Amino acid sequence: MTAQVASSSLTAAQQTRLAALKLAVLSTEQRNQALEAIAGALESARDEIIKANVTDCEAAVVDGIAKPLYKRLQLDEHKLRDAIKGVRDVGKLADPVGHIQIHRELDTGLILKRVTCPLGVLGIIFEARPEAAIQIVSLAIKSGNGVILKCGKEAVRSCEAIVKAIKQGLGSTAVNPDVVQLLTTREETLELLKLDKYVDLIIPRGSNSFVRFVQENTRIPVLGHADGICHLYIDAAADIEKGVTIAVDAKTHYPAACNAIETMLVHALVAPTFLPKVATVLENMGVELRGDNRTRQILPNIASPSDWQTEYSDLILAVKIVDCLEEAIEHINNFGSKHTDAIITEDSNAAATFLALVNSAGVYHNCSTRFADGFRYGFGAEVGISTQQIPPRGPVGLEGLITYKYQVTGNGHIAADYTGADAKPFTHRDFNNT
Amino acid sequence: MTAQVASSSLTAAQQTRLAALKLAVLSTEQRNQALEAIAGALESARDEIIKANVTDCEAAVVDGIAKPLYKRLQLDEHKLRDAIKGVRDVGKLADPVGHIQIHRELDTGLILKRVTCPLGVLGIIFEARPEAAIQIVSLAIKSGNGVILKCGKEAVRSCEAIVKAIKQGLGSTAVNPDVVQLLTTREETLELLKLDKYVDLIIPRGSNSFVRFVQENTRIPVLGHADGICHLYIDAAADIEKGVTIAVDAKTHYPAACNAIETMLVHALVAPTFLPKVATVLENMGVELRGDNRTRQILPNIASPSDWQTEYSDLILAVKIVDCLEEAIEHINNFGSKHTDAIITEDSNAAATFLALVNSAGVYHNCSTRFADGFRYGFGAEVGISTQQIPPRGPVGLEGLITYKYQVTGNGHIAADYTGADAKPFTHRDFNNT
Numbered sequence: 001m002t003a004q005v006a007s008s009s010l011t012a013a014q015q016t017r018l019a020a021l022k023l024a025v026l027s028t029e030q031r032n033q034a035l036e037a038i039a040g041a042l043e044s045a046r047d048e049i050i051k052a053n054v055t056d057c058e059a060a061v062v063d064g065i066a067k068p069l070y071k072r073l074q075l076d077e078h079k080l081r082d083a084i085k086g087v088r089d090v091g092k093l094a095d096p097v098g099h100i101q102i103h104r105e106l107d108t109g110l111i112l113k114r115v116t117c118p119l120g121v122l123g124i125i126f127e128a129r130p131e132a133a134i135q136i137v138s139l140a141i142k143s144g145n146g147v148i149l150k151c152g153k154e155a156v157r158s159c160e161a162i163v164k165a166i167k168q169g170l171g172s173t174a175v176n177p178d179v180v181q182l183l184t185t186r187e188e189t190l191e192l193l194k195l196d197k198y199v200d201l202i203i204p205r206g207s208n209s210f211v212r213f214v215q216e217n218t219r220i221p222v223l224g225h226a227d228g229i230c231h232l233y234i235d236a237a238a239d240i241e242k243g244v245t246i247a248v249d250a251k252t253h254y255p256a257a258c259n260a261i262e263t264m265l266v267h268a269l270v271a272p273t274f275l276p277k278v279a280t281v282l283e284n285m286g287v288e289l290r291g292d293n294r295t296r297q298i299l300p301n302i303a304s305p306s307d308w309q310t311e312y313s314d315l316i317l318a319v320k321i322v323d324c325l326e327e328a329i330e331h332i333n334n335f336g337s338k339h340t341d342a343i344i345t346e347d348s349n350a351a352a353t354f355l356a357l358v359n360s361a362g363v364y365h366n367c368s369t370r371f372a373d374g375f376r377y378g379f380g381a382e383v384g385i386s387t388q389q390i391p392p393r394g395p396v397g398l399e400g401l402i403t404y405k406y407q408v409t410g411n412g413h414i415a416a417d418y419t420g421a422d423a424k425p426f427t428h429r430d431f432n433n434t
Numbered sequence: 435m436t437a438q439v440a441s442s443s444l445t446a447a448q449q450t451r452l453a454a455l456k457l458a459v460l461s462t463e464q465r466n467q468a469l470e471a472i473a474g475a476l477e478s479a480r481d482e483i484i485k486a487n488v489t490d491c492e493a494a495v496v497d498g499i500a501k502p503l504y505k506r507l508q509l510d511e512h513k514l515r516d517a518i519k520g521v522r523d524v525g526k527l528a529d530p531v532g533h534i535q536i537h538r539e540l541d542t543g544l545i546l547k548r549v550t551c552p553l554g555v556l557g558i559i560f561e562a563r564p565e566a567a568i569q570i571v572s573l574a575i576k577s578g579n580g581v582i583l584k585c586g587k588e589a590v591r592s593c594e595a596i597v598k599a600i601k602q603g604l605g606s607t608a609v610n611p612d613v614v615q616l617l618t619t620r621e622e623t624l625e626l627l628k629l630d631k632y633v634d635l636i637i638p639r640g641s642n643s644f645v646r647f648v649q650e651n652t653r654i655p656v657l658g659h660a661d662g663i664c665h666l667y668i669d670a671a672a673d674i675e676k677g678v679t680i681a682v683d684a685k686t687h688y689p690a691a692c693n694a695i696e697t698m699l700v701h702a703l704v705a706p707t708f709l710p711k712v713a714t715v716l717e718n719m720g721v722e723l724r725g726d727n728r729t730r731q732i733l734p735n736i737a738s739p740s741d742w743q744t745e746y747s748d749l750i751l752a753v754k755i756v757d758c759l760e761e762a763i764e765h766i767n768n769f770g771s772k773h774t775d776a777i778i779t780e781d782s783n784a785a786a787t788f789l790a791l792v793n794s795a796g797v798y799h800n801c802s803t804r805f806a807d808g809f810r811y812g813f814g815a816e817v818g819i820s821t822q823q824i825p826p827r828g829p830v831g832l833e834g835l836i837t838y839k840y841q842v843t844g845n846g847h848i849a850a851d852y853t854g855a856d857a858k859p860f861t862h863r864d865f866n867n868t
Binding site: 021024025104106110112119120200201215216219221239241242245246248249250253333351355356357359360361362363364365366367368370371372376377378388389390391393394395403404405406407408409410411412413414415416418419426428 | 455458459538540544546553554634635649650653655673675676679680682683684687767785789790791793794795796797798799800801802804805806810811812822823824825827828829837838839840841842843844845846847848849850852853860862
């Protein structure tokens with residue numbers, strides 16, 4: 001498969017892999033020194049980076065870039081300073097590499113250890129935000145991984161200036177600058193997705209359709225989520241005030257976020273009191289409600305939703321009346337995206353049933369879905385949010401960039417001694433983990 | 435995608451999913467009682483199962499079945515008794531469900547828990563061995579998962595009798611018998627691979643080419659490995675006797691196992707003494723050696739290997755002379771399958787370098803690669819062995835059949851209070867895990 005890949009991505013991947021192999025065995029201190037060197041180099045290159053970004057922005061205006069994209073593309077002194085501070089913050093995080101997860105005597109002198117280690121090489125594909133490159137490189141080096149970056153075409157000059165500074169910074173450290181590579185063309189993205197021999201994890205950061213395209217076009221594991229269809233369920237035993245406050249937060253605080261709600265399910269018993277109240281508040285904040293037939297009997301002026309599977313990413317909220325908790329759970333498991341779903345109730349049994357039976361990465365009781373975030377969970381960093389069933393699931397911190405290996409040390413031990421009629425028994429005695 | 439799937443697999447998957455949802459919330463005791471009921475029902479159906487197996491075996495002979503396959507197909511009283519004992523042993527394992535992995539206060543009254551839970555529905559595709567169905571069903575129920583079995587065509591009658599007994603046993607328990615389904619045709623296998631909406635993990639148990647076919651034809655995560663190209667490296671500082679003993683064990687103890695070695699790398703300094711010695715012993719045991727040019731200067735009567743990437747699964751061993759540790763590591767990382775690789779050396783620095791730089795699930799020092807096994811590692815069960823880079827990696831126990839969810843409980847908490855100028859800080863205080 002890799003033989004057909006054009007040379008630029010393949011060469012980059014091979015170089016990164018070789019350099020990453022050496023990065024993986026550096027000490028915590030050596031990796032943290034590299035982060036400090038990167039921060040310093042970015043500070044020194046500040047004028048050059050901002051100048052490159054101005055050129056990117058000017059070109060984007062000529063190309064008629066959309067306003068939200070322009071805002072993400074812009075890298076002013078303030079944003080750059082924050083990003084550099086972020087590099088130093090990553091340096092302060094606990095080292096995820098070298099943890100002994102299992103330490104077990106299999107028999108006298110035969111010792112098993114399960115030790116965390118870097119994945120190898122990460123492929124990160126992002127869109128306009130140039131400072132994303134800075135954050136990603138620091139997380140990669142902290143966790144001992146090489147990283148191949150692919151930025152959006154709008155941000156090429158900015159990212160080239162950033163990566164140039166990063167490599168300069170690494171030049172004076174134990175980390176080979178080859179651990180970081182930048183790809184800039186769409187063709188290289190397609191090539192990157194084919195390099196399953198050299199790339200261990202792809203993290204796509206972009207639109208839902210882009211993430212889905214990546215998921216469907218690579219055999220490399222993908223960390224990310226295409227959709228964030230989150231629900232808020234207002235139970236029969238809901239505290240109405242909590243329901244209103246949380247609905248407003250979960251919909252309006254940052255509607256473009258994946259952890260914002262798209263659908264509100266309301267128990268029929270509380271709908272006549274809850275719906276008019278929440279509608280007044282939400283409509284005052286510019287939210288457009290769309291409801292099923294029963295909702296529209298209470299709120300006659302709203303339209304129907306076209307389906308229950310649209311991520312509006314905007315001030316629009318679909319509303320449905322349900323007759324029981326079980327119907328709410330079934331709706332969420334059918335139409336949700338396994339991201340984050342919340343119940344508002346004062347009934348602890350209903351809450352327990354919801355938390356047990358809703359099959360999502362995040363199941364919440366009496367709080368906003370907007371807490372679904374690696375920083376808010378206290379991970380110190382967020383590598384991505386996964387809506388897959390298998391771990392890592394939900395917001396993923398540095399943990400998502402590491403794997404483990406089993407080390408077994410013996411003194412001439414052979415398996416034949418432990419099988420058959422005179423088989424020696426295993427001791428399977430755990431040491432205290434260090 | 436699922437809309438095009440014919441009805442039998444789809445119906446089975448939907449039924450399993452519904453039943454599994456309820457299985458997931460049963461108590462440890464209820465799931466263990468179900469295992470005991472299965473063991474009892476299998477004992478009661480012993481004659482019927484063995485009769486069905488005799489019919490399968492007779493039909494297989496008529497079809498000219500290969501001898502090793504016939505042996506795997508045969509289910510005598512002894513094998514059945516062991517399999518039933520295995521069900522009860524699984525009952526005694528620690529419950530993998532409901533562990534609180536993270537228990538953290540995010541702020542006063544806002545509590546985060548990460549709790550282990552079943553994956554949902556497993557799809558298990560196996561070949562001739564009918565007792566595999568018994569083992570897999572018990573592991574699935576222990577871990578709270580539904581399971582769709584697909585057996586090889588030779589074993590259909592045996593597996594039907596087994597699954598009938600299992601369902602009868604479950605009939606008297608809290609577990610809905612629909613959690614177990616049996617598919618029997620090849621068409622249903624192809625359908626199963628498309629049911630990514632209903633099946634959370636596929637575990638293929640069969641030939642390398644079959645596992646590779648499954649990996650390349652499904653979007654469902656696959657737990658398994660296509661190849662087991664394991665290496666033994668005899669270092670310059672090797673204890674020659676240990677090298678010979680371990681080479682014999684790793685090649686001849688069970689040559690068809692995935693953790694048997696296919697290639698031996700020998701440091702040039704010890705080759706002249708080690709190779710004639712090991713060759714004599716191995717050849718006496720019926721092993722055919724195949725060597726590169728330098729090896730054949732020492733052992734002139736052997737042939738060359740056609741490549742370094744063949745899993746012989748037989749009494750054949752490829753041999754190559756290398757000039758240094760680094761060359762051995764590079765060879766293993768290039769041609770190995772990331773399964774299990776061992777170094778024989780008395781030099782602790784060489785061992786440490788090998789264990790750090792060989793990128794395999796198992797890296798061994800002075801012991802046989804044959805220890806790579808879930809039971810030998812003390813997991814109490816082995817669900818499969820994974821050679822992927824991301825976890826779970828290596829031999830996988832019950833842990834491979836579970837995931838986790840994040841539960842967050844608040845009292846009206848909203849994200850807006852934790853952002854902006856007057857942002858409340860998070861406390862991020864960990865409770866002692868229970």
